[in-house]
Amino acid sequence: MKAETASYGEFERLAMPLFDSLYNFARWLAEDATEAEDLVQETFKKALHGFASFVPDSDFRAWMFRILRNTFLTSRTGLRARLTVELDPEDEETTPVTWETPESLALASATREALQAALDGLPVVYREAVLLCDVEEMKYQEIAQVLSVPVGTVMSRIARGRKLLRQMLAGERSVRSGSAWK
Amino acid sequence: MTNCLTWQGRVASYVDAELPCPEMEAFRAHLATCPDCAATTLALMESKMAVRRAGNRYAAPPELRAKVLSLAKDEPAVARGAIGGDRARFRTIVPRYWTGWAIVTAALLLLAAGLFLAANRRQNAKAVAEFADLHVTALASANPVEVVSTDRHTVKPWFQGRIPFTFDLPDLQATPYTLVGGRVAYFHQEPGAHLIFGYQRHLISVFIFRDTPQVAMPASFFADNTSSFTLRTWTQQGLRYVILGDANAAAIANLMELLQRAR
Numbered sequence: 001m002k003a004e005t006a007s008y009g010e011f012e013r014l015a016m017p018l019f020d021s022l023y024n025f026a027r028w029l030a031e032d033a034t035e036a037e038d039l040v041q042e043t044f045k046k047a048l049h050g051f052a053s054f055v056p057d058s059d060f061r062a063w064m065f066r067i068l069r070n071t072f073l074t075s076r077t078g079l080r081a082r083l084t085v086e087l088d089p090e091d092e093e094t095t096p097v098t099w100e101t102p103e104s105l106a107l108a109s110a111t112r113e114a115l116q117a118a119l120d121g122l123p124v125v126y127r128e129a130v131l132l133c134d135v136e137e138m139k140y141q142e143i144a145q146v147l148s149v150p151v152g153t154v155m156s157r158i159a160r161g162r163k164l165l166r167q168m169l170a171g172e173r174s175v176r177s178g179s180a181w182k
Numbered sequence: 183m184t185n186c187l188t189w190q191g192r193v194a195s196y197v198d199a200e201l202p203c204p205e206m207e208a209f210r211a212h213l214a215t216c217p218d219c220a221a222t223t224l225a226l227m228e229s230k231m232a233v234r235r236a237g238n239r240y241a242a243p244p245e246l247r248a249k250v251l252s253l254a255k256d257e258p259a260v261a262r263g264a265i266g267g268d269r270a271r272f273r274t275i276v277p278r279y280w281t282g283w284a285i286v287t288a289a290l291l292l293l294a295a296g297l298f299l300a301a302n303r304r305q306n307a308k309a310v311a312e313f314a315d316l317h318v319t320a321l322a323s324a325n326p327v328e329v330v331s332t333d334r335h336t337v338k339p340w341f342q343g344r345i346p347f348t349f350d351l352p353d354l355q356a357t358p359y360t361l362v363g364g365r366v367a368y369f370h371q372e373p374g375a376h377l378i379f380g381y382q383r384h385l386i387s388v389f390i391f392r393d394t395p396q397v398a399m400p401a402s403f404f405a406d407n408t409s410s411f412t413l414r415t416w417t418q419q420g421l422r423y424v425i426l427g428d429a430n431a432a433a434i435a436n437l438m439e440l441l442q443r444a445r
Contacts, residue, residue, distance in 0.1 A: 019250065023242035037246050044250045112371065115236035133198060134230050135237030137311070140200055159194060162229065 011051050014060045015044065021136060022068055028131055029072045029124060039075065043068040062138070062145040069128065069146055110169045118168040126161030133158050186212075189219050197226045213322065224322045231315045235370070314411050316367055317387040317426050320376060326385075327363030327378055337364050337377065345373050349390050349421060352444035358382065359437055379437060386427030386437060393422040414438050 022043060026036035046067050047054075054063055110118070119127055132143045133154075143154045189212050195201050196209050213220045320326045329340040334351035342348070344366050354361060360380040367376035367389060374391035412434045415424045423441060425434050 016251075019247060020242055023246065024238060024240045027240035028237070036240070037243070037249075040242070040246060041249060041253070044253055048253060110232060112232075112236045115232055116239055119233070119236060130233060131237050134233040137234075140198070155194070158198075162194075162226075162233075165233070166229075 007051065011048060015047060015064060018061060018064050022064060025065065025128075025131060025136070026068060026072070028119070028127060029069070030075070030077055031120070032077070035075065035077060039068060039071055042071050046071065059142055059145060061136075062142045065132070065136075065138075065146040066148070114169060115165075118165050121168060122161055122164055126157055126164060129154060129157035130161040130165070186216060186219060189216070190222060193219070193223050193226055197223060197230055220322055224319055227315065227319045227322065231312065231319070234312070310411075310413055312369065313387075313389060313413065313424050313426050316369070316376065316389065317411070320365065320367075320378065320387065321385055326365070328365040330363040332361050334361060337361060340364065341366070341375050345375055347390075347392055347421060349375060350444040351377075352440040354379075354440070357436075357440065358433075359386075359440070381427075381429050381433050381437070384427055384429040384433070386425060386429055386434065388437070388441065389422075389424040389426070391422045391424075393417045393420055416442070418442060 019040070023036060023040050026039040026043075027033065030036045030039055043064065047064055050067075054060065119130070122130070129143060129147065132138045132146060133140075138146070140151045140154045140158075143158075144151045147154065147157075149157075189209060192201060192205070192209065196206065199206075201209060213223060329337055331337050331340075334353070338349070338351050341364065351361070358381055362378040362380050362385065364375055364377045367374055369389065369391055372391055372394060374389055377388040377390070379386045379388060411426050411428055412431045413424065413426045414434055415422065416438070417423070423438075425438055425441075427434060
């Protein structure tokens with residue numbers, strides 16, 4: 001009984017501080033409050049069940065976010081996103097896209113609402129990479145663990161996502177009709 | 183020598199703090215001599231901050247937190263191999279022979295307090311990061327201040343009509359500090375004063391905002407060791423003051439005292 005208490009206590013100590021971040025990320029992925037709540041609950045259930053398989057001293061945050069993302073990918077919304085995915089040639093590009101200052105000014109000076117709308121319009125495959133990097137402040141290696149892709153792909157997705165955001169905010173084009181996971 | 187084109191390709195890695203230490207130093211040195219790269223870096227830093235603010239969009243409903251916590255009662259657990267054994271019910275978190283209401287209540291109160299503290303720590307860490315970003319982006323800018331003056335009687339009136347409050351600045355004569363100037367800053371869409379002070383070769387930022395829930399920070403001192411900045415914050419006459427810089431903690435504390443005594 002003491003061991004069970006210790007195990008649960010350890011899980012709670014590690015997992016609950018991530019609760020708000022996981023919910024925020026789930027909402028961005030699912031774009032629906034009810035689905036996001038289901039995702040978070042399912043994530044915690046799976047994590048509880050699988051806690052014994054978690055390797056101590058490894059990255060618990062990446063582990064939890066990976067569970068959440070994998071749960072999303074098997075949800076109805078996630079499956080739909082996966083079925084419509086088309087590989088973007090830039091997705092495998094490892095060289096970061098360079099940063100054009102005039103466009104970036106549009107992003108830096110955008111209102112919070114305009115930026116949120118642009119993030120909404122970003123294909124999920126790029127949105128998740130940008131959010132994990134800029135909002136969750138994860139390292140590239142950590143994001144690679146969450147997304148189960150190489151670090152180079154993480155870098156290119158972040159760069160591509162930021163570029164799309166800049167273009168959307170600069171009014172150059174809308175990527176809402178784009179194909180990558182949207 | 184690494185040329186500008188090569189550096190441009192590493193701006194994102196620099197802003198994301200992904201460059202190895204020697205390259206970070208080299209990049210910083212390059213920024214000091216290259217306005218183009220400095221402008222590009224500044225733009226990406228500001229964009230990253232904007233995305234961070236916009237990305238923190240959704241707050242979890244309290245009922246969901248309660249549901250997640252209740253999973254403990256309903257879901258079977260697998261105890262860790264080294265310390266545990268077979269599958270068990272999580273309700274055993276409270277030993278059955280101690281099931282007095284007092285103990286349960288105390289445990290729940292402790293849990294709630296722990297969660298509250300954890301949430302507070304996270305919020306505080308984000309606030310520190312945002313102020314550090316404001317400080318760094320201002321210093322990386324070609325024009326760190328909009329009003330350039332060492333005279334407090336010039337800097338203070340400049341903010342009139344630009345921010346919804348006024349504040350006092352100390353007389354810095356016979357102190358090691360100099361006033362460099364000021365600019366308007368925004369924190370969670372709240373306008374405030376960003377003053378820059380010089381101390382030896384360091385530049386120290388002082389942010390002043392109205393003490394609203396949006397600028398929620400602890401009243402006490404804390405330092406952000408992860409980014410090597412020292413930060414102090416306090417409230418005074420309905421205003422929230424935040425001092426941040428890479429000077430030593432004593433220099434930051436002395437400037438804090440001067441500001442607190444300003445009339």
